[in-house]
Amino acid sequence: MNERVVIAGAGHAAGQVAASLRQNKFAGEIVLVGDEPYLPYQRPPLSKKFLAGELPAERLYVKPASFYDDAKVELHLDTSIVALDRQAKCLSVEGGENIEYDRLVLALGSRVRKLHVDGSELKGVHYLRNIADVDGIRKKMEPGRRMVIVGAGYIGLEVAAVAKQAGLDVTVIEMADRVMSRVVSAEISDFYQIEHTNQGVKFRLSTGVTALNGKKRVKSVTTSDGEDIPADIVVIGIGILPNTELATDAGLDVDNGIVVNDHCQTSDPDIYAVGDCTVHPNAIYGRQLRLESVHNALEQAKTAAANICGKDTSYEQVPWFWSDQYDLKLQIAGLSEGYDDVVIRGNPAERSFSCLYLRDGRLIAVDAINAPRDFVQSKQLIANQVEIAADKLADSDVALKDLMT
Secondary structure (H helix, E strand, O other), X not given: OOOEEEEEOOOHHHHHHHHHHHHOOOOOEEEEEXXXXXXXEOOHXXXXXXXXXXXXXXXXXOOOHHHHHHOOEEEEOOOOEEXXXXXXXXXXXXOOOEEEOOEEEEOOOEEEOOOOOEOOOOEOEEEOOOHHHHHHHHOOOOOOOEEEEEOOOHHHHHXXXXXXXXXXXXXXXXXXXXXXXXXXXXXXXXXHHHHHHHOOOEEEOXXXXXXXXXXXXXXXXXXXXXXXXXXXXXXXXXXXXXXXHHHHHOOXXXXXXXXXXXXXXXXXXXXXXOHHHXXXXXXXXXXXXXXXXXXXXXXXXXXXXXXXXXXXXXXXXXXXXXXXXOOEEEEEEEOOOOOOEEXXXXXXXXXXXXXXXXXXXXXXXXXXXXXXXXXXHHHHHHHHOOEOOHHHHHOOOOOHHHHOO
């Protein structure tokens, strides 16, 4: 196969597409175009070990530089794509160059959702999405400094944990009435809020931000309650938005993400899309999903590469996610939205337990805290969609794998 595959994007999914193409014996040209100056790298560690200074930048890379040389992957880094011409089958990039393709993979990722209030452009106000963002935050993380975090999702709480361990004074502001409300139950939210509070983190829940104050550099945050919270550094983590503009402008189907089928093909059969920028069918949950998950990005990348190489491969996975906060590893399998029963397995007081979500007697999701065995074994239970009695799930003396039948 002597086609040319162009990969638009240079994140984790893009690097996996390139690697999987070569693993599948693709012999044609591979061109990778990304707007950051770095080789494809992992984003999940950014708010965890990389922010804490425990992981060097080189360890973030999906593959070392030698891989791209050996695999003959042509790199165009620090290069922004400005247009996609489907009829001419080419990408236009800054500087006027056109890059032609036979097959195109859109691995465009996502961008941070911005906070639009007075003062949001002041120095000392940060978002966390890439290596440069972390470098900027880390330079200001000195013991005794006051950090205000807007948003109590994964990113906000992971940053809070790292900052608190680094000796900063940390306050978290969240619009919802509990932490991580979009992704976990009230039981898990309460557990994590207590953990952070015990570590010295302060919370303002059911609270918005109306202004960031200062002349050139941020000095305080004004909340919807009228409180002014002193701040030397502000980190905003209020979600991400899929990068779909290139696809929309090119006339591809887009609906809260670039629409793909179970082969990761878009509405144009010569264009595939993978990762955070996509919305895809999920047979387990019977609906279209857009997932912000490295697991989804990598598995979609493998699926797209296999299909480009002529291997009829469908993407059908149980979604999973994880978060590291202090010495707690939260591993989530499945999606808990729409659950009608919750089972606690294990003892929260021992800091090792699972929260299992059921709908109509079937397991649909698990939040496992320092319980990796429950996490691993639950994925197959979710995929099989078997009916399981709640009392059996709650019995931690019975392995979840023994409930498969």
